[in-house]
Amino acid sequence: MIPISKTILKKNEINSVLKPLKSGWLVQGQNVAEFENSWSSFTNSNYSIATTSCTSGLHLSLMALDLKPDSEVIVPAFTWISTANVVEQMGAKPIFCDINPDTFNIDVSKIERLITKKTQGIIPVHLFGLAADMKEINYIAKKYSLWILEDAACGFGSLYKNKHVGTIGDIGVFSLHPRKSITTGEGGMITTNHKKFDKSLRILRDHGANTSDFKRHHGNKPYELCDHTLPGLNQRMTDIQGILGLSQMERAQKIVNERRKIANEYNIAFKNINELKTPSEDKGFVHGYQSYPCLLKVDKLNVNEIKKMNAKRNKLMIKLLKKGISTRPATHAVHMLAYYKTKYSFKPNDFLNSFYANDCSISLPLYNGMKKSEYNYVIDEVLKIIK
Numbered sequence: 001m002i003p004i005s006k007t008i009l010k011k012n013e014i015n016s017v018l019k020p021l022k023s024g025w026l027v028q029g030q031n032v033a034e035f036e037n038s039w040s041s042f043t044n045s046n047y048s049i050a051t052t053s054c055t056s057g058l059h060l061s062l063m064a065l066d067l068k069p070d071s072e073v074i075v076p077a078f079t080w081i082s083t084a085n086v087v088e089q090m091g092a093k094p095i096f097c098d099i100n101p102d103t104f105n106i107d108v109s110k111i112e113r114l115i116t117k118k119t120q121g122i123i124p125v126h127l128f129g130l131a132a133d134m135k136e137i138n139y140i141a142k143k144y145s146l147w148i149l150e151d152a153a154c155g156f157g158s159l160y161k162n163k164h165v166g167t168i169g170d171i172g173v174f175s176l177h178p179r180k181s182i183t184t185g186e187g188g189m190i191t192t193n194h195k196k197f198d199k200s201l202r203i204l205r206d207h208g209a210n211t212s213d214f215k216r217h218h219g220n221k222p223y224e225l226c227d228h229t230l231p232g233l234n235q236r237m238t239d240i241q242g243i244l245g246l247s248q249m250e251r252a253q254k255i256v257n258e259r260r261k262i263a264n265e266y267n268i269a270f271k272n273i274n275e276l277k278t279p280s281e282d283k284g285f286v287h288g289y290q291s292y293p294c295l296l297k298v299d300k301l302n303v304n305e306i307k308k309m310n311a312k313r314n315k316l317m318i319k320l321l322k323k324g325i326s327t328r329p330a331t332h333a334v335h336m337l338a339y340y341k342t343k344y345s346f347k348p349n350d351f352l353n354s355f356y357a358n359d360c361s362i363s364l365p366l367y368n369g370m371k372k373s374e375y376n377y378v379i380d381e382v383l384k385i386i387k
């Protein structure tokens, strides 16, 4: 069976977790701090703040950005549900924007018309490792005095005009879930170039405390409890996860290069398959290939045609599964998920490209440590079935 994704860690990475386990200090400490530093070096961001997931990182970021209840935030309609859920959790309203099916990212030509007096910010998503069009998003944000929170969940190793994603807007957040390039089991990493956000995010992830546990326990007044200046949460990463992440950072660029190599093998093999749109990167973009999402082409973009192609996509997934190959829809159209569909009475064609991507996309297996024989087998079977 070839899984959609698999975590294959090196021996030293597996063994690294023994160090904190033996040390007696398991919660956020020096290993998390070192992991944060190495993340900052790799992404060239001034500050990195580790957390328990990308979702919690996005949530904390909206707190740091002072998102007000009843205000609005623009988010793409095709993304993992967290991007919208965190806005709802703050009592604000996600305003969905359709995507460009060529990139799976927010269609920047449709953002401006969604801006109202209530809009506070934009959450562009660098979906599957391809950067959103940040030049245009920056221009709009500046024009209307909006903040930008980059959902860089899938963006490790992804560049936009030589800048690592997550360092272009006000704050960026990465996921460390096992389907991502670097993993700590569950986990997230927030990046920012602004000292004020670094300060508030560290406090917010730690019960609103003005000193970390590690500092207090290792300082000269460990008996003194600290003050709490904000109504924070506990979203701290453990030191066990910290060292696991840190140990993978030693081969960070190799991890990205390997993913790009496998994706390139797929790109070459599927180049002449007209029915399948494979991922691509324009000049100025470096794709991090968190996954390998393809789109089955339709003759006409309407709900009926999409539904017909959806049936074919599902058959393709079943046939591949029978051959031992796992695939997945690339991600979901959030406006079609029960909570949002019911609350806002959405119809498929309110965000037709997102509906299309939801129904007609297929991600192929891609992971570090994937053998040549494995991706060649995927290529052969996809070609046989589609032809």
Ligand SMILES: Cc1ncc(COP(=O)(O)O)c(C=O)c1O
Residues within 6 Å of the ligand: 053, 054, 055, 056, 079, 080, 082, 083, 125, 127, 151, 153, 154, 174, 175, 176, 177, 187, 188
């Ligand atoms: C675009 C996007 N945002 C947010 C998340 C949530 O990440 P996590 O599982 O680390 O909370 C994901 C997860 O895959 C994602 O793809």
